[in-house]
Amino acid sequence: MSKNRGKLILIEGLDRTGKSTQCELLRQQFGESTTLLKFPDRSTAIGQQINQYLTDPSYKLPDQAVHLLFSANRWERNDYIRNKLLMGDNVIMDRYVYSGVAYSAAKGIEGMDLEWCYSCDRGLVRPDLTLFLVNHESNDTREGFGEERYENNSFQEKVREQFYKLFEKLDSQNDLVIVDVTGCTIDQVSKKIWTIVQDTKQIPSTTFKLFE
Ligand code: Z5A
Numbered sequence: 001m002s003k004n005r006g007k008l009i010l011i012e013g014l015d016r017t018g019k020s021t022q023c024e025l026l027r028q029q030f031g032e033s034t035t036l037l038k039f040p041d042r043s044t045a046i047g048q049q050i051n052q053y054l055t056d057p058s059y060k061l062p063d064q065a066v067h068l069l070f071s072a073n074r075w076e077r078n079d080y081i082r083n084k085l086l087m088g089d090n091v092i093m094d095r096y097v098y099s100g101v102a103y104s105a106a107k108g109i110e111g112m113d114l115e116w117c118y119s120c121d122r123g124l125v126r127p128d129l130t131l132f133l134v135n136h137e138s139n140d141t142r143e144g145f146g147e148e149r150y151e152n153n154s155f156q157e158k159v160r161e162q163f164y165k166l167f168e169k170l171d172s173q174n175d176l177v178i179v180d181v182t183g184c185t186i187d188q189v190s191k192k193i194w195t196i197v198q199d200t201k202q203i204p205s206t207t208f209k210l211f212e
């Protein structure tokens with residue numbers, strides 16, 4: 001009988017839609033043998049450079065270089081993720097490739113279109129399920145909004161457009177669920193997510209989907 005590998009679940013969305021809150025609740029619901037990874041992973045050397053870029057407006061770096069750092073930060077965790085899944089652990093991710101492409105492409109820099117931004121993430125392991133949290137009311141009153149680079153409403157609108165273009169490009173209908181969190185309490189969102197996650201099929205070990 002072939003053993004199943006763990007499930008790879010990603011929570012994505014615009015700023016302050018409650019991703020980190022829900023990732024932590026999902027981790028608690030899965031219980032033991034669950035790994036939670038947040039991107040950017042600010043604990044690594046690359047992640048520390050990203051952190052400086054996000055929090056210090058005077059820190060200058062070309063947009064292309066910033067984009068490659070975010071991608072490198074995912075690549076440096078790729079083997080770790082695959083090994084955890086093969087060991088049977090469920091892995092939950094807080095942002096990943098979709099944020100990576102959407103935030104960079106939204107800058108509208110010549111030569112940095114969606115395809116260019118996506119190209120360096122080709123080959124990374126693709127989640128079994130991506131939950132995209134959408135709040136139709138503004139998130140800008142939620143705690144912390146506006147403290148880092150990118151956190152303003154006009155830029156967030158451009159990012160939203162890029163997320164949807166990427167979902168279309170990656171033919172995401174089989175592994176993406178858009179979760180409307182408008183007007184929902186934290187507990188209500190958590191219940192919606194848990195219902196969707198429980199419906200995800202078990203995946204035989206050795207089978208990985210990749211971003212192609
Ligand atoms: N970025 C990029 O450019 N390229 C990449 O490759 C990647 C990321 C991976 C930092 O990301 C920036 O990096 C981000 C994208 C870019 N740019 N921006 N802007 P981050 O993930 O580190 O950002 P963050 O600081 O964790 O913020 P966030 O992820 O946007 O927030 P959140 O996780 O979605 O929300 P939260 O922390 O769970 O909740 C925020 C507050 O709302 C908190 O007080 C909660 O208690 C409250 N909350 C949560 N849910 C609810 C509900 N349902 N009702 C009421 N209040 C709620």
Ligand code: MG
Nearest residue numbers: 019020021094
């Ligand atoms: Mg977060």
